[in-house]
Amino acid sequence: MDFLGNVTAALPAYWTPLWVTIGATVGGSLFALLVAFALGLMAGSRFLLLRGVARTVIEFFRGTSLVVQLFWFVVVLPLALQIRFDAVIVIAILALGMNYGAYAAEVVRGAIAAVPPGQLEACTALSFTYWQKMRLVVIPQAWPEMIPPLSTLAILLLKGSSLVSLVSLADLTFQAQVLGRRPDQEMLFHLGLILVVYFILSYLIATGMRFLERRAKRGLGQEPPKKSALARPVPVEVQSAAAAAVER
Amino acid sequence: MGWNWETAQELWPLLMEGLRILLLVTLISSLIALALGLVVALTDRSAPRAVTMPLFAVMEFIRNTPVLVQAVFVWTAVTMWLGTAASPMWTGAIVLGVHYASYTAEAYRAGIDGIPKGQWEAITALSLPKPRAWIAVLLPQALRRSTPALGNYVIALFKEVPILSAIGVTEMVRQVDGYAGLNYTGALEGFTIAGLIFLVVSYPVALLMRKLEKRLAN
């Protein structure tokens, strides 16, 4: 058995799965951001109905497991849409986006609630409409505060994307197990290799988000933070609960 | 292929068996995560850099890679080492516990960092010995601050146990998947009920943690 020859020959087979992982992560993150702003604005609304709808959706997707949601989407979406549904990547993006979007919605709501009330009063004094207030003043100020917890969530989403292998989407995790097959040295190599790849992807996300944060903070005339790229994780649920407490 | 109550009924005992294993794994993993996290946080404060730097690197690596891959990796390694298939449940529970220790360590650390400076000064002023200071003064305060975060990590861990179905832990998702594979039906019912069970178990705990967090914030 030529170990080195085998594993080297296998490497090109990772090219497509790498892009499936990146696609699911980027697609899922963008969809999650959309969901987060929609639900987050609704959850901070004056109207009880909007708040109620948002809260229900948020609690539902946070309370049920992502793995279950993924399987559930795979079963239910084709049923609900009355079609044979082969694009598992779309389902993966939907499930990842809804799940992490629900967590991110709390981040969005919390950061918006933390904008000082004086800012809102100034908007009133200048006769801004709700959307002008949000677009011109509130969201630009809340955005830098959102980035660190969103960065934590994006890395969680990257890790969560490995679950799509459970519904037979050929991502990195799936490919490593296909190439490994038996519990031997080769399999261990493949798994170790993709662990390193995931770590590098995490690092890239963290670096990118740090860059965004610096830019956003500069946009507020603040000194950007100087930390290493992979900083401490911000516990997302706790962070939002704290913001809720401040809001009261 | 709509909703079928009979199928749901047939699935129920399987789901309950899955839930039992789910809770068992959650318990073992949580204990590991809570204990190991504390050890890591305390080591990080007191050990020399030659120890803390590699420890930090290992924790970073664990935290930033998927638990699914970690579980398969460790299971493969242990199986090779033993020469026979490793126990999926124990392997899975330990991997999940260690994975979450990389998070709880940060929660403990934040709790310790949040202790007011005056407390440390008072300890010095009273010449309290270090072990005593930690047990009587510092840890009780740190734990109080860390509790909501720790609780939330336990909930998160609970919801990630189904990932271990990949190495054959027969929790709820694996049970439903097995049933659906044999009978070509039951996926809709099984996954829906499994989701609701997750919600019913985790939501009250989540509410409790939020309440606690609010109380601590005031």
Next chain:
Amino acid sequence: MVHFENVVKRFGDLEVLQGLNFQVQPGERVTLIGPSGSGKTTILRLIMTLEQVTDGVIWVEGEPLSHMRKGERLVAANEAHQRQVRKKIGMVFQQFNLFPNMRVLRNITEAPVHVLGQSKEQAHTRAKELLELVGLSDKADAYPSQLSGGQQQRVAIARSLAMSPDILLLDEVTSALDPELVADVLDLLKDIAQSTDITMLIVTHEMGFARDVSDRVMMFDRGVIVEDGPPSQVMGDPEHERTRSFLKAVLGESQG
């Protein structure tokens, strides 16, 4: 111009204003004085629609502010109506409330462009003029966090003037400033008072400023007007014991 008709404001059980009546004429400069908790700031916040009246009606330029006409009757105002009426009103806050995400110039042009529909150039030109007026032409590209408190407040004044308000509300505009920065801001406001005919309602503890700027001083205590008249009378020769003791306390404080 501004007319309070039996205005009541309660916060829970606390009745801050108890059936308040007064009128302010166009171009008049009115200073509200009185101990803290007497309801002065609440009056400004009601006019700016930051608070809603519990009972009674506030009129601005003959239009009901707290209410709107529905045939003969008055019904509680909705957001659209309030937005319409309050375009004529500007406010300068104690804590400045500049937008930290925008540079100074954009803080000033934002509302004229987005609310009044001015062109960017138009708003830009006007903002430059206003910055010159407040003596901060060189700070147009700075962020608020890079300015001192006094500078921030001068920008805030420019920002409110950019909306060309008929009525300007000044809510303890120097209270958050370091003592040495107060004079600049007050001098600026005196200039504005002299060079325009904007109606002003002022809440301040700066008695000298109040005397110089106002046509009229109203002394409040526990939500009612105790004394109302020209500054020479209210501050120089107060009729009421409560006004006397208040003035004594404030003046004593500013000397000490």
